[in-house]
Amino acid sequence: xxxxxxxxxxxxxxxxxxxxxxxxxxxxxxxxxxxxxxxxxxxxxxxxxxxxxxxxxxxxxxxxxxxxxxxxxxxxxxxxxxxxxxxxxxxxxxxxxxxxxxxxxxxx
Amino acid sequence: xxxxxxxxxxxxxxxxxxxxxxxxxxxxxxxxxxxxxxxxxxxxxxxxxxxxxxxxxxxxxxxxxxxxxxxxxxxxxxxxxxxxxxxxxxxxxxxxxxxxxxxxxxxxxxxxxx
Numbered sequence: 001x002x003x004x005x006x007x008x009x010x011x012x013x014x015x016x017x018x019x020x021x022x023x024x025x026x027x028x029x030x031x032x033x034x035x036x037x038x039x040x041x042x043x044x045x046x047x048x049x050x051x052x053x054x055x056x057x058x059x060x061x062x063x064x065x066x067x068x069x070x071x072x073x074x075x076x077x078x079x080x081x082x083x084x085x086x087x088x089x090x091x092x093x094x095x096x097x098x099x100x101x102x103x104x105x106x107x108x
Numbered sequence: 109x110x111x112x113x114x115x116x117x118x119x120x121x122x123x124x125x126x127x128x129x130x131x132x133x134x135x136x137x138x139x140x141x142x143x144x145x146x147x148x149x150x151x152x153x154x155x156x157x158x159x160x161x162x163x164x165x166x167x168x169x170x171x172x173x174x175x176x177x178x179x180x181x182x183x184x185x186x187x188x189x190x191x192x193x194x195x196x197x198x199x200x201x202x203x204x205x206x207x208x209x210x211x212x213x214x215x216x217x218x219x220x221x222x
Contacts, residue, residue, distance in 0.1 A: 031209050041197060043213040086151070088211075095164065096211065098151040 002027040002091045006099035013077045013106045021072040021102045023087035031090035032063050034072050037101070038083045046072070046085075077106045110134075112214035114200050120220045126188040129217045131200030132181055139203040141211065142175055142185050146196045154198075157183065190221045 003026035013019055025032070034046040047054050047061040049070065054061055058078075063070040070089075074081055084103050090096040113132040121127055133140045141156040155165040160177045168175070172191070177183040187194055197216045203209050 033211060035211075035213075041218075042215055043199065043201075045210060045212055048210045088151075090209070095153055095156075096209070100150055 001094045001097045002029065002089055004087060004089050004097050004099035006085075006087060006102050008102060009100065011102055011104045013074075013081075013104065015077060015079060015106055015108050017077050017106075018073070018075045019077060019104070021074070021085055021087075021104075023070040023072070023089070023099055025068050025070075025089040027091045028065065028068070029089040030092050031088075031096060032065075032070050033088045033096070034061055034070070035086045035088065036081075036083050037086065043086075074104075077104075079106045079108055082106045112200055112202050112212055114198075114214035114217050116217055117215065118218045118220075120222065121190055122222050123191055124189045125221075126186065127190045127194075127219060127221075129185040129198050129200075129219070131183045131185070131214060133183070133200070133202030134204075134212055135181070137202035137204050137212070138180075139209070140177060140183050141201040141203070142183070143199040143201065143213075144196045145199060145216070151199075154185070187219075190219075192221045195219055195221050 005024045032050045036044045049061045049063045051065045058075045060073045084101040086101045088098045115130045142154040154167045155175045157177045175185045199216045201211045201213045
């Protein structure tokens with residue numbers, strides 16, 4: 001399977017700040033997803049984005065498939081954005097592989 | 109739709125006991141996945157089903173683990189006998205047949221084996 005690396009591993013933000021999370025993958029992917037795991041442990045599907053750009057409220061994501069990375073943007077962060085953000089990628093014929101996550105803490 | 113439903117949400121048991129975790133996928137989703145999450149290993153895929161048939165169980169740690177999907181709306185993950193190192197959060201997820209393959213997770217079952 002592919003390797004998925006996320007950076008940074010930890011991020012502390014002041015409420016209202018913007019941030020960018022990065023996901024690098026070792027091979028071409030036909031499936032790339034971003035998830036948020038909230039402090040209660042729930043895994044929420046944020047984006048399915050094998051290529052291109054999508055936006056959902058204060059969150060947006062961009063995947064540059066040819067360069068094997070994806071970015072998740074959080075704008076005007078809120079305390080409810082705290083948690084762990086995972087990206088997961090899948091190459092043809094392989095399993096969806098999760099990165100190690102970026103732990104985000106938004107302080108009021 | 110109610111989403112992926114898992115039970116129990118929490119389970120505390122003693123080493124050697126049998127544990128059964130249950131999952132109801134989203135109606136119409138043809139793929140069902142079982143994941144395990146630990147601090148040390150992150151999210152690991154244990155097994156997945158397509159149309160109730162197990163496709164890849166290479167992630168199942170050992171013979172103590174087994175999974176079944178007797179019909180499209182129900183799956184179980186069984187550990188027998190359980191060991192302390194099985195303590196983890198077990199997630200079930202489902203995905204539609206379509207190409208997108210978006211995963212939708214249940215709330216997880218937190219297992220503690222004493």
